[in-house]
Amino acid sequence: MSNTGLEGVVVAQTSLSAINGEKGELIYVGYDIDDLARNTTFEEVAYLLWNLRLPNRAELDELERRLAAEYNVGTEIIELLRALPKNSDSMAALRTAVSALALYDPEANDNSDAANRRKAIRLTAKMPTIVAAFDRIRKGQEPIAPRADLATAANFLYMLNGEEANETRIRTMDVALVLHAEHGMNASTFAARVTAGTLSDMYSAVVGALGALKGPLHGGANMRVMESLRTIQESGQEPSAWVHDALGRGERVMGFGHRVYKATDPRATVLRELADQIMQGGEETRWLDLSDKVREAMGTEMEKKGKKIYPNVDFFSASVYTTLGIEMDLFTPIFAISRITGWTAHLFEQYANNRLIRPKADYSGPRGLKVEPIETR
Numbered sequence: 001m002s003n004t005g006l007e008g009v010v011v012a013q014t015s016l017s018a019i020n021g022e023k024g025e026l027i028y029v030g031y032d033i034d035d036l037a038r039n040t041t042f043e044e045v046a047y048l049l050w051n052l053r054l055p056n057r058a059e060l061d062e063l064e065r066r067l068a069a070e071y072n073v074g075t076e077i078i079e080l081l082r083a084l085p086k087n088s089d090s091m092a093a094l095r096t097a098v099s100a101l102a103l104y105d106p107e108a109n110d111n112s113d114a115a116n117r118r119k120a121i122r123l124t125a126k127m128p129t130i131v132a133a134f135d136r137i138r139k140g141q142e143p144i145a146p147r148a149d150l151a152t153a154a155n156f157l158y159m160l161n162g163e164e165a166n167e168t169r170i171r172t173m174d175v176a177l178v179l180h181a182e183h184g185m186n187a188s189t190f191a192a193r194v195t196a197g198t199l200s201d202m203y204s205a206v207v208g209a210l211g212a213l214k215g216p217l218h219g220g221a222n223m224r225v226m227e228s229l230r231t232i233q234e235s236g237q238e239p240s241a242w243v244h245d246a247l248g249r250g251e252r253v254m255g256f257g258h259r260v261y262k263a264t265d266p267r268a269t270v271l272r273e274l275a276d277q278i279m280q281g282g283e284e285t286r287w288l289d290l291s292d293k294v295r296e297a298m299g300t301e302m303e304k305k306g307k308k309i310y311p312n313v314d315f316f317s318a319s320v321y322t323t324l325g326i327e328m329d330l331f332t333p334i335f336a337i338s339r340i341t342g343w344t345a346h347l348f349e350q351y352a353n354n355r356l357i358r359p360k361a362d363y364s365g366p367r368g369l370k371v372e373p374i375e376t377r
C-alpha cells in the first residue's frame with residue numbers, strides 16, 4: 001500500500017522542533033513558540049536552532065557580529081539581480097541568487113560541520129540583502145547597502161525602504177521571523193534533507209528547499225491569501241458571500257487548513273495579537289479587519305459542513321506584511337529568510353548522521369510488453 005503524501009511517516013530523528021497538531025502547540029528545542037515570540041529575537045532563535053540552547057549575552061553579541069559581517073552579497077550578485085527580467089518571480093530570483101552564492105563561496109563544497117556552520121551564517125545574513133536588492137532593482141531603484149549596526153529585521157526593513165523603520169514595525173518583522181524559523185519535517189525541510197542525504201552540498205540543499213517553499217501549498221500560500229483579500233476588496237462582495245461561493249465552487253480558501261494542525265496554528269494566534277499591536281501604532285486596519293471577517297465566515301461555513309478547518313500561519317502574515325507596506329510577492333521570500341535557520345539546522349543533523357533518503361514507489365504500469373520496430377508502431 002502506498003502512502004502518497006507520506007502522511008504520518010517518520011523519516012528522521014530531530015532535536016529541533018515538535019508539533020502537537022491536536023493541541024495546536026509548537027516548540028523549538030523545548031521552548032514554546034509563544035514564549036519565544038514574546039521574549040526572544042530572531043538571532044536568539046537562530047542560535048537556539050544551531051546550538052540547541054539559547055545564547056548568553058556574549059554569545060548573542062558574537063552571532064550578531066558575525067551575521068552583520070556577512071550581510072553584503074558582493075557586486076557579482078547585485079549584477080546578477082540587475083540582469084534578471086524585471087518581472088521575475090521573486091522566489092525564482094531568490095533561488096537563482098542563492099544558487100549563484102555557492103559559486104563565490106570557496107567553502108561551497110566543504111561538507112564539514114565547521115564549514116557548514118559558517119555557510120549557515122552566510123546564507124542567513126545574505127538572503128535578506130538579496131530579497132531587498134531584488135525588490136529595489138525591479139522598481140528601478142538602487143539597492144541599499146546593509147547596515148552592520150542593525151539586526152536582521154531592522155536591517156531588512158531599512159534595505160527595502162531606505163529609512164529606518166519604527167520600533168513597532170521592527171519588532172513585528174522580528175516576531176514574524178521567529179515564528180517562521182522552524183517547523184518539523186515540512187516539505188521544504190524534507191527537500192533540503194533529501195538533497196543533503198546524497199552528500200550534495202548545503203547550497204544545493206537550500207536551493208532545493210527554496211523550490212519546495214515556492215509552491216502554493218507551502219510557502220506560497222501567504223501570497224495567495226493576499227490575492228484573495230484583494231479580490232474580495234475589489235469585488236465589493238461581502239466576505240461571507242465570497243467564502244460561501246469559493247467553497248461552493250470546490251475551491252480551497254488559502255491560509256486555512258494544515259497537514260499537521262487540527263487546531264488553530266499557534267503562530268496564527270501570535271500574529272493576530274501582533275496585528276493588534278501594530279494597529280494601536282496607528283497603522284491601516286482594513287486588511288486585518290477583512291481577514292477577521294474571512295476567518296469568521298470560514299468558521300461558519302465549516303461548521304455547516306461539520307468540519308473544523310482553522311487558520312494557519314500564512315493567514316495573518318499576509319495582512320500583517322501588507323500593513324508593513326511590503327509587496328505581496330515578497331511574503332514567501334520573507335518566509336525563506338527566516339526558515340533558512342531551520343533548514344540549515346536540519347542540515348547539520350542530516351550531515352552528522354547521514355543515510356541516503358531513498359523511498360520506493362509502487363509500480364502500477366503495464367508489464368511484459370515487447371518493443372515493436374518503430375516503423376510498425
Ligand SMILES: CC(C)(COP(=O)(O)OP(=O)(O)OC[C@H]1O[C@@H](n2cnc3c(N)ncnc32)[C@H](O)[C@@H]1OP(=O)(O)O)[C@@H](O)C(=O)NCCC(=O)NCCS
Binds near residue numbers: 218256259
Ligand atoms: C495545507 C493543506 C495543503 C493540507 O492539506 P492536507 O493535509 O492534504 O488536507 P486535505 O487536502 O486532505 O484536506 C482535508 C479536508 O479539508 C478540506 N480543506 C483543507 N484545507 C482547506 C481549505 N484551505 N479550504 C477549504 N477546504 C479545505 C479539504 O477539502 C478536505 O475535505 P474533504 O475531506 O471533504 O475532501 C490544505 O489545507 C490546503 O490546501 N490549504 C490551503 C493552502 C495553505 O494555506 N497552505 C499553507 C499551509 S501552512
